[in-house]
Every structure is written in C-alpha cells, then in structure tokens.
Amino acid sequence: MPQLNGGGGDDLGANDEMISFKDEGEQEEKISENSSAERDLADVKSSLVNESETNQNSSSDSEAERRPPPRSETFRDKTRESLEEAAKRQDGGLFKSPPYPGYPFIMIPDLTSPYLPNGSLSPTARTSNKVPVVQHPHHVHPLTPLITYSNEHFTPGNPPPHLQTDVDPKTGIPRPPHPPDISPYYPLSPGAVGQIPHPLGWLVPQQGQPVYPITTGGFRHPYPTALTVNASMSSLLSSRFPPHMVPPHHSLHATGIPHPAIVTSNVKQESSHSDISLNSSKQSDAKKEEEKKKQVHIKKPLNAFMLYMKEMRAKVVAECTLKESAAINQILGRRWHALSREEQAKYYELARKERQLHMQLYPGWSARDNYAANQQGKRKKRKREKQQAESNEHREYFPNPCLSLPPITDLSAPKKCRARFGLDQQNNWCGPCRRKKKCIRYIQGEGSCASPPSTDGSLLDSPPSSPSSVVPSPSSKESKPQTEQMQPLSLTMKPAHQPLHHPHLLAGPPPPSLVQLGNSAAARKTPGASSHNGALEHGDVSSSRQPGSSVASSMARSSASLCHSLSLLPNTSPQPLSLVTKSIE
C-alpha cells in the first residue's frame, strides 16, 4: 500500500485501523511511530475500560452535561479538523453538542413521550421506518432509541412475549405493564449494581415496557436468576407461561424488566396473539412456548458502535433519506471515526456498562451460546470468510491511491488492556487480553482495572465529558492523565489517514465513503463480479466485504442515496459521483 510516511501524524490517521488483529505484527513495528496515535484511540477506549464501577456511583450526569470538549486541537491534523468540521456541518449538528445532557448515565425515560410507547422514537422502528424520525421533541434523549436496546421489543408490531398482555390487540398500543410505583430504574440486584441507575435504556422500563423480554425458557443457563420480578410481572409471566417456565419470583429482577437481549424467534407472532388468545389455549401455548423456548437466545450486548448506530441511524436516515442500512452503516462508520474521542467515549462507556449489566443479568451467558444456537437453527450463514479473503487480496493488489479508500474495517480498535496500554505495553496486559480474550481486568470491572505502573501515558485520561464520572478507578485513568495532553488525539484516524495515504485525494477525490456507498449498493447486486479496476476494488478495501462491481440499476439506486450521503461525508467533493459512475461503468 502506498502509504505516505508523513511521520507520526500520518499514521495517526490510520492507527486505529491498523490495529487490526491481522496486522498486529506490523503494527508493533510501527508502534513506536504510531504509538501516540494508537494511544489516542486506545485512550478513548481505555478510558472506558478503565472506568471502574465506581463510575456508576458517580454523578456522571453532571459530567456529561458539561462535556465541553476542551480537546486539544493541536493534536489533530488539519485533515481531521476539516473532516470534523465537514462532519459537523453535514451532520446538522450531530457533533456540535451533546444533545443529551446527562447522558449516558441518566436515562430516565420520558414516560410521557409519545415516541417511546410505540417505539416510533426508535429510528429504526419498523412500523414507521419510512418516517425519518427526528428527534426529541420532548427532550427525549437521542439515545433513547438505545434505551430500547432492541427496537423489536418496542415496536408495536412485535412486542416481547412477556408484553403480550401489555399490548392492546386492537390498537397495538402498548400499555404500561408495570405499576407506577415501580422505579423507572432497573436495580439489577440488591447489590451495588442495583444502586446505580442504569445508563442503559433497556434497563429503564419505558412506558412500562420491559426491554428485555423474559423468556423463561430456553436458556442454557438460568440467566433470569439474576432478575427479580415484581408481583405484576410475576403474575404476567405466570399467566403467559406454565409454572415451570416462569422463573421463580425471586429470580427475576425487582422491576420485572426482562433484558431486551432476550429474544425469541417468535416475537412477532406472540405479539399478534395477545392476551385474548391466552385464555383460549393456554396449554397449547405452553407447549408452543416450550418448543420455542429453545429458540430463545440472549442477544449480545451492543458494543459502542452499535449503540452509536442506533442513536444516529435516524438522523442519517432523515438527512440522507437513505434507507438501506448498509449505506447508512457506512456513513455511520465514517462518522464514528470522525467522532471526537469524548463522544466515542460515551458510547464505549455505555457499551461497557451494558456489558456489565448483561453479565450480571446473564452470568452464564456466552456469545458462544448464540452462535451455537444459530448453528443448530442454521439461522444464517455468512459468507464473510470468502469475502474477507477477497477483500484482503484486493488490498494487496489494488492499491490504487486515487480510488483507494481508507481502510475502514482494517482497524481493530484496541480493546481492554490493549486499549489501555497499547501494543507497546503488552507486558501490562492481562493474560486474556494478550491472547485477545476477554479482559480479566475489565471483567472484574472494579479497581482491578488499576492502571499499570506504566507511565508512558498510553492510557489516556477519561474524556472530558465525564472526567470525574468516567474515572471510576483513580488508578486507571488518573495514573496517566498527562498522556492525553501529550499525545496527539486521533480517534478519527481514518479521515486523517486517508488523505495522508493518498495525498492526491486531498485535491478533491471522492470521499471513500462515497465510493463505497455507491459501490456498496451496486456491489451487492453483483457480488460475484470482480471490480473492473483497482479503484473499485480498493473501495472495497475500506469495507473489506464489499464486492467490487455494480450494476446500472443498482447504481441508479445507489446514486440517489449517494447524493444524499455525499453531503454527510467529510471532505466531500463535488466529484464523487463521477467516480462512482466510473466504477460502475
């Protein structure tokens, strides 16, 4: 790859991307050069990792509110600045200010919000997916969609099983199942966790809708044991499920709010049933439930990016009028990289908490469970293996700088110890992290995350947004506060990276994302076809999974969306379309 060795700054742009597992060896070589940049990213993420549970107690709210990012611009390269600016303009202010003061720690659902009940607030609400919902007329937190954890659970069309009775069969309007006295918060357990208002939306009973449908059956592990159910929920469950399927009262969460992650394959069907059907065929239902309970699986907690996507998708849809998730995700992916680290930190932290909560709710759960379940049910098969291989090849062989796009996917952001200490300090990593396994420190969550003795500053301090709140474990972040200031910030390595690697692009090349977008839609249609030229292939580079060629029809489609998307993309130049068309042709 023609990479300009512009020095540290240059690499900065790509650091996070370069961290991909695959290239780790190389990375290490470059670490010295890139260490600063990598640290930036790592920093952001590390801050999240570092956050100890103490955080939970801290009033992050206030912190979040005053999240004025006094980030040091000095660390950014100009490219990045321009990108961000463009992003801001394009975003329509997405990045300007946190629309959600107090987020992410306080997520008090606006029970009065008309949006919550039907999930219309959710950008992706299927029932109204055509309507670009924008936002928070009622001060609803933009992340509110996140709160739903899964739209599925909140859309009238497919409420969680346990909500059946909560949905008016006729109107489809969900009715708050939980008594008003129930705390909006989701005290996980009598323990420390329960004391913390969970930042995750799904913890909060929105409109009384439990986000995590409790499907009592089907768990390989008694996940629900972590939950406690209130009387109403208990009765609800009892009514819906045979006694044996209903978790012991004590086992349910006090709020009775099931974790949204629990999903049954028949959610929609159940929603259609409603309580009415319950009366007629409880036994038959029970049998069905039993059968289906096997299909139930607990979803993985959303990672930072997923949370971000959930939040921003609606905006992107509204702005771009794009509906294809693939295209939207591309935009979001780029935006994600364009986010300031403070902003990303929010999501990382949110994701971290979500994972924590998830772990607490489902102690025995493992992502592997879903995998296995899918394997059995042959839920779906992915072709990534092949695609990845192809994409890799393309990277190698189609390095056309002019058309090449900045590799988006290649970066694997540092995680856990990796994020905290960076590759150059693997000695400080916990064993599992060294093996790219689950971070022990992180899992332990608490002070165990204490930052290593290293003073290199690899660990960046917490995002300004929540310095105090975010810094749960003094040891972790505080240990290396200086780093942040000393290290160049490069969360958005990609934008910076791209120009650096391909200077000529600066002149006005189509933003990679543009090309990607154009190709992506089209490419899909002719997955088998190989790109006509390196440009296309290279576009794939950014998204390793994108096939190269495109069809005219698809092009037309994609072009429309592309036009919209262009405005969103940073460094957008007026010419991207030509490139797209070119590739297509």
Added chain:
DNA sequence: AGGCCTTTGAAGGCG
C-alpha cells in the same frame, strides 16, 4: 421467506 449487505466492537474457538 430468508439471506445479504454494511459498519465496528466484543468474544470465543481453532491451530
């Protein structure tokens, strides 16, 4: 009807 696409991040399995 179901899978694919697309993104990043997390995690587990395999060699």
Added chain:
DNA sequence: CGCCTTCAAAGGCCT
C-alpha cells in the same frame, strides 16, 4: 497466542 469467525442492529434488496 495469533488469527479467524460470528454476532450484535437495521432495513432495503436480492434470490
């Protein structure tokens, strides 16, 4: 222990 794979969300598109 590095690499690979899958899954998480989402909605239009394709077979």
